[in-house]
Amino acid sequence: MSDAVLELKGVTKTYNAGQPNQIDVLRGIDLSISAGEVVALVAPSGAGKSTLLHIAGLLDTPTSGDVLLAGREMTRLNDRARTSARRDDVGFIYQFHHLLPEFSATENVTLPQLAAGTPRRAADARSQALLERVGVAHRAAHRPAELSGGEQQRVAFCRALANQPKLLLADEPTGNLDPETSERVFSTLLDLVRETGLSALIATHNLELAAKMDRQIRLDAGALRNA
Numbered sequence: 001m002s003d004a005v006l007e008l009k010g011v012t013k014t015y016n017a018g019q020p021n022q023i024d025v026l027r028g029i030d031l032s033i034s035a036g037e038v039v040a041l042v043a044p045s046g047a048g049k050s051t052l053l054h055i056a057g058l059l060d061t062p063t064s065g066d067v068l069l070a071g072r073e074m075t076r077l078n079d080r081a082r083t084s085a086r087r088d089d090v091g092f093i094y095q096f097h098h099l100l101p102e103f104s105a106t107e108n109v110t111l112p113q114l115a116a117g118t119p120r121r122a123a124d125a126r127s128q129a130l131l132e133r134v135g136v137a138h139r140a141a142h143r144p145a146e147l148s149g150g151e152q153q154r155v156a157f158c159r160a161l162a163n164q165p166k167l168l169l170a171d172e173p174t175g176n177l178d179p180e181t182s183e184r185v186f187s188t189l190l191d192l193v194r195e196t197g198l199s200a201l202i203a204t205h206n207l208e209l210a211a212k213m214d215r216q217i218r219l220d221a222g223a224l225r226n227a
């Protein structure tokens, strides 16, 4: 049996099928990410990176092919089962933080835990520990607008890891930060991922950051190759 946390088998995605503007974005993707492996996804703009991450993270379904999370077939699950697998097993980080503006940093990390059934006190304690780990505990009561860009992304990392997912998916997680902050914040993320033993697929245009990961893959013309 494979120890893969994420497996994509022959995944295709076609938009506007059968119409003149049909786009075959993914043309048969095979990808396996094993436990604890951190993989960089490098892709030119428009190559289908977001589509691939959304399919891997169960936010979208492939036109054909299979998605397995921790060995479990996801493609044929109903919406409800897929939603609960996503909530329990996958953490997302986007280029922009997407934190809830009305809530404090702590609340942004606690809320997904409450939604997953963690008792309040345990959730708050975990939020506090995560915020300390990434160096923003002193900003715990602040709302996102009161945080710097780097701090916002650090809180977003905590939120993504709040429910102890098996897989982390990140789309240019430090892409909106200046190069120096990006480098520092990215190091925090990589350290956190490695400490947690989490598997991760992290899209980046930055080849220096990509080189810090275990493996680099390139998405081009709808197919994956080793970078």
Ligand SMILES: Nc1ncnc2c1ncn2[C@@H]1O[C@H](COP(=O)(O)OP(=O)(O)OP(=O)(O)O)[C@@H](O)[C@H]1O
Binding pocket: 015, 016, 023, 025, 043, 044, 045, 046, 047, 048, 049, 050, 051, 052
């Ligand atoms: N819902 C949709 N309907 C039709 N076409 C779409 C849809 N979503 C994406 N596309 C097209 O599929 C292609 C890949 O889109 P995707 O968002 O996955 O690219 P990307 O690699 O993430 O790009 P970028 O790096 O610029 O964000 C693009 O040509 C886009 O126009």
